[in-house]
Amino acid sequence: MKSRDRSSFNRFSFNHATAKFWDQREAVEACARAGAGIGLWREPLQEAGVDATAKLVKDAGVEVTSLCRAGFFTDPTPESIADNRRAIDEAATVGAPTLVLVSGGIPAGGTIDSAREGVAEALSLLAPYALERGVTLAIEPLHPMFASDRCVVATLAEALDLAAPFPAEAVGVVVDTYHIWWDPQVWQGIARAGAEGRIASFQFADWVTPLPAGVLTGRGQLGDGCIDFRRYLAEVDATGFTGPIEVELFNDALWARPGPEVFAETKAAFERVIAP
Template identity: 55%
Template structure:
């Protein structure tokens, strides 16, 4: 068994095709102490069984992916989206309670892109704010932090109208930091000339709910969603970003989350081992 850094968490997306039981086993076998889960594998087995499996694994729970996608205008589809986010909040609370001590009840929110046929980016962002207002009391009741994740601007049209950490913090500012925070994901924010300033701001406001790391390398994949790389394989300066997050006071688990077809096709144990070693080389020295 390898010796993994105690703050490393493998986000389940990194071994996307593994079912929940396999993901838990592979993570534990790699010596990793924490895992970030996705809703689909959890729902495949059912929440109660998933919670028992997580308990039995002995792993911490670093985040649940994902909620959000609530930029739709008023109507039945928006109502359904908000209801689905409430289910995700319950899942997050249940899994966090079932996991090892030190787990985080954090639900990652991807805001959603422009509704079909719309060019109203300003209105879409306002509907994100409205959705947070609708969900925050329910999240607070369940002890869950809603973590708004800004995505790189290339995803603004179809996945996330929130593109910078500053925008995420602005959206969160009306709410208790324990209820609405932000995700700092290196892939999405490394390019932002204000990123260090905004990480420091997030620390002052107590809103860093999750730190996720992976690398950026060009050329991008034909499907730009699948363009993430192991830390150290691209151009991101993990030293400055990680030091900034540490100085901002974040002391939680750090997820490696990789969307990459080649990585997904590799043996799960090899991916976990490479995740451990790349984290040790590129991120851990700056903690």
């Protein structure tokens, strides 16, 4: 697989969720032509076949920057742990260094405290296997509006505290601008994550106002909202992190458009928001 120039402009990675209904092969081929990386998702990966996808990205010379997603283990069960182990295997097979984890919400009869304890328990069961397979589990804090039903981890500080008992090669964190831009301690969190070597994934999406009715699918195109991407780039770069920057947009309007059009628009927007 080709190594990529790590200047800011050439760190662009297209998360497949940005054009959710675009054929995975076509998305990989577009990334190959543009010299971009790709963030893969488990559903299209499984549909196409894990081994077939591994061959596709290898033959295309496209860097897989992450696999999304696993987690949802605030009430760990043998079934959920087994599925997360399968996700680790999938990431290893396609060459994704990072498996993104969304922890899950509050299970029936539980509390936010017990749910966070469940996350810690699940990590203790999965981290050794991830380390063995050469995959970093990346805890993604989500905006607190998702705490009840999707993710009880809302800040980088929480994510880092959960990661702390494990080697950085096994458990890291996701710096996703959409979810953490509101946090007054975000810059300290980024500095801490860098100092601990735990920035496993760096993702861009914008926050637009007013929020669309479907909040989950209302991530804004870069530059359409209020997030200062240049500062995020500077703060993360200051930690020494030089990895790819994924653009991951859940947006119904984008999903209704042709994939090649969305790809071109997203790459151009990325270049604009990081330009000096």
